[in-house]
Amino acid sequence: MQIGLFGHGKMGKAIEQIAAAQNIGIAWRINRENLSTLTPELLRQADVVIEFTRPESAYQNVMTCLQAGVPVVSGTTGWLEQLAEAETWCTENHGAFLWASNFSVGVNIFFALNRYLARLMNHRPEYHPAITEIHHIHKLDAPSGTALTLTKDILAKVDRKTGWTLSPTPPGTDNIPVTAIREDEVPGTHTVQWSSRADEITLEHRAHSREGFATGAILAAEWLIGKTGVFRMEDVLGLKEGALPL
Numbered sequence: 001m002q003i004g005l006f007g008h009g010k011m012g013k014a015i016e017q018i019a020a021a022q023n024i025g026i027a028w029r030i031n032r033e034n035l036s037t038l039t040p041e042l043l044r045q046a047d048v049v050i051e052f053t054r055p056e057s058a059y060q061n062v063m064t065c066l067q068a069g070v071p072v073v074s075g076t077t078g079w080l081e082q083l084a085e086a087e088t089w090c091t092e093n094h095g096a097f098l099w100a101s102n103f104s105v106g107v108n109i110f111f112a113l114n115r116y117l118a119r120l121m122n123h124r125p126e127y128h129p130a131i132t133e134i135h136h137i138h139k140l141d142a143p144s145g146t147a148l149t150l151t152k153d154i155l156a157k158v159d160r161k162t163g164w165t166l167s168p169t170p171p172g173t174d175n176i177p178v179t180a181i182r183e184d185e186v187p188g189t190h191t192v193q194w195s196s197r198a199d200e201i202t203l204e205h206r207a208h209s210r211e212g213f214a215t216g217a218i219l220a221a222e223w224l225i226g227k228t229g230v231f232r233m234e235d236v237l238g239l240k241e242g243a244l245p246l
């Protein structure tokens with residue numbers, strides 16, 4: 001497998017390191033400095049592209065890959081308003097695209113637990129959810145894409161909640177409060193808390209490094225080769241609802 005790296009920042013370098021350990025080749029590396037060298041011919045030297053760039057450039061980067069006929073895995077967050085457009089183009093033109101707010105295997109198990117607990121809590125009106133995410137000070141978007149995925153999955157399961165707001169959220173509202181904290185070099189901590197007057201239930205995932213994200217991105221890239229359609233990490237890991245005995 002030959003991977004093309006769209007974005008060669010901290011995540012791109014982490015992916016490169018994991019790829020080298022697994023004897024996976026890097027066909028090319030594109031960042032802002034050498035973007036002018038990108039051509040469809042260069043793109044096609046890769047079997048699959050992994051894209052970790054910036055929110056303002058992610059849509060164009062993904063579309064460039066899809067239009068060149070190269071499968072693309074994207075982990076850039078903060079561009080959800082354009083994601084559906086890219087996915088529609090991919091479906092209509094028989095491309096291959098996988099986007100995830102977080103590629104960590106542990107986080108995707110965490111997502112599945114969050115969906116299951118939310119389903120239970122739909123019948124327990126005395127409990128109220130809140131989400132907190134902590135990331136390094138260099139992260140561009142707030143709240144994180146992972147926090148938004150957690151929030152979206154709760155909203156899909158819990159009828160009494162209709163939206164979310166950045167904390168603090170006025171008491172008695174139907175919105176889920178989301179707190180975004182930027183602190184030092186924290187790679188990522190996400191907490192889902194369900195509180196009642198009597199007690200509290202907490203789910204938490206703490207990343208120790210970027211290794212889990214990089215390993216999951218490579219796993220997704222390998223899985224995507226040869227497929228057609230729009231996918232998520234839950235497809236890669238077999239974590240879709242209905243596939244689990246929950």
